[in-house]
Amino acid sequence: LGLFPYSGYVKRKFHTSLLDLYIERQDIPRMLVLVDEVTSDDSEMPNFEWYASIHHLAGDTARESDLVQRQQRQYDLSIKSKGIDRLGIRVFDSSVFRPIGHTALLDVYVKAHKLGIIQCNQLVLLGGKENFANPALVEYFDQYVSRVVGDDPCRELRKFLNPIEERLSVVKCGPGGSEVLKLSQFVSKVNIEWEASGQKCLLRLSDMHRKEGYKILKSMGIPDDGWFCGLHVREGKDFLRDVRDADIQTYKLAIEEIRRRGGWIIRLGNSQMTRLSMDHVIDLPYTIYNSDWFNVFVFAEGKFLVGTGSGPLAVPHCFGKGLAISNWGPLRETACTSDDILLPKHYYLRSENRMLTPEERFSERFGYLESRSALRNLGIEVLDNSPEELRELVIEMFNKLDKHSTAEHSMCPIQSEFNDLALSSGIYPSRIASVYRGLPVR
Known part of the structure; x- marks a missing residue:
């Protein structure tokens, strides 16, 4: 009898442990069955939003929406009573x-x-x-x-x-x-x-951070008249979001393009990331200069950030800087501005030997998925951007900053289709990289 008041807590702990096991095994079907069992009634469930995110990552937006609405009803009652x-x-x-x-x-x-x-x-x-x-x-x-x-x-x-x-x-x-x-x-x-x-x-970057930041650049070997771009490539271990990941080795041609133009690359991340041994490339987490404020300096002062689908992408926008967004997956999850260029990954439909169309990529079925396993279950193979595509993205970003003509960009039928699909989905009409659209960028 003494255990009775804690039965709900014990049950939730058991379900959480079981869910962790299914996540470890990358067993999406059993994960979804367990989530449905846990959330089968309207009893107060503190993890409703987390359970909803499981459905979101598995592509079941209807169940996700249902759980979010049920949790919001609980919140609304509490808000009113308080x-x-x-x-x-x-x-x-x-x-x-x-x-x-x-x-x-x-x-x-x-x-x-x-x-x-x-x-x-x-x-x-x-x-x-x-x-x-x-x-x-x-x-x-x-x-x-x-x-x-x-x-x-x-x-x-x-x-x-x-x-x-x-x-x-x-x-x-x-x-x-x-x-x-x-x-x-x-x-x-x-x-x-x-x-x-x-x-x-x-x-705006503070005067102190700007002054101290350029002192560090000089200590790193970057000359007074030098410049740099930021680089962040996600190397995660979360299979529910592994579409966001990419292989840093495939970025070497893009890095060489920046170096060819006289620039340096400051790579952001953590001490678990793969090291790069290249001239003019600084793996910041492995240096004595890695700090919270210097990371902000890199986001704010770099010409632009070359990145993948990860949190650091959101920081340059705060300071009005643009992004060369590479290896992007779910098109309904973009958050771009006019300063950015977006290069999506390719989704290959094995049964029909073709790539998914933009309309299919924006659909409810595929538009939110970030798991290779979930996409594989739908017959989709995710193809990362090639080294050549990544180099072309960087070239186009430099052209954009130099205000080279972009008439073909606005007139491209595929770009127009992307714009229409994005706006109808409530998403910013991102500029799609020319290499993705088959246009010359030089």
């Missing part, structure tokens, strides 16, 4: 916004607030800067958000404000949160309206 809907605040918890890419999303929320896309009196961040992966980036947002620090105050506020904390599944917009958007749709809407308003980027 009366916290009248506070007029948007709350960002460090437990959710700790990763650098999530922290950088504050840029989008601040812009949305300024544009009136989200309506509130104040943006509130829970957690000291030490609770975030990049404390220096958090400090850059202090001019726009209020921050509550201290373990005890944050712990108590989390209990009270949990129902209105921002999450990464959907965002409530408009009067009274009447419009509910997926995160990628929200980011796209904000980027489109921000550019239309003609406003500039929110963040």
Whole structure:
């Protein structure tokens, strides 16, 4: 009898352990069956959003939407009973916004607030800067958000404000949160309206960081008149998101193109990433110069960032810098601006011996999938960008920065098709790399 009050907790722990086992075995069908069993009724389930993300990553957007809506109903009841809907605040918890890419999303929320896309009196961040992966980036947002620090105050506020904390599944917009958007749709809407308003980027590198950053560049061997590009290639071990990963060795031609033009490459990441031994290439995590503020310096001062689908891609936008986005998978998950060029991976349909069309790539069935296993179960082989494609992407990015003619870009039928499909999906109409569209870039 003494165990009875904890039966729900014990059951959840058991299901979590079993789910971890299925994830380790990469057994997607059993994962989905277990998630459906756990969420079969409307009892209060603290991990609803996490379970919804499992369906999202497996491509079952209908079940994902159902779980998100059920959790939101629970939150709405709690919000009404506590009366916290009248506070007029948007709350960002460090437990959710700790990763650098999530922290950088504050840029989008601040812009949305300024544009009136989200309506509130104040943006509130829970957690000291030490609770975030990049404390220096958090400090850059202090001019726009209020921050509550201290373990005890944050712990108590989390209990009270949990129902209105921002999450990464959907965002409530408009009067009274009447419009509910997926995160990628929200980011796209904000980027489109921000550019239309003609406003500039929110963040500027501090004078101190700029001065100290260039001192470090000199210590690294980069001359006073030298320049660099950032590079981040995801090498993860999460099979539910492994479409985001790429082989750093395939980027050597792109790196050589930057070097040929006189540039240096500063590679961002962690100490588990594969080392590169190339002239003019600095593997930052393996140096004494790796720090939170110097990472921000690289994002803000590099000509552009060559990257894959990972959190660091969100940071250069905060400082108005562009991205050469490579090896991208789910087209409904893009979050681009007019400063970027997007080079997607290729999806090969084995049964019909062809590549998926843009329309198929934007469909509900394929548009969100980030797992090679899930795509393989649908008969799709994911083909990474070739070294030659990656080099062409970099060449086109330089041409764009040099403001070379891009008339063929805007007139290309495939680009027009991408634009139409993106806008109809609520996604920013990204510029698609010419090499993906079969156009010359030189």
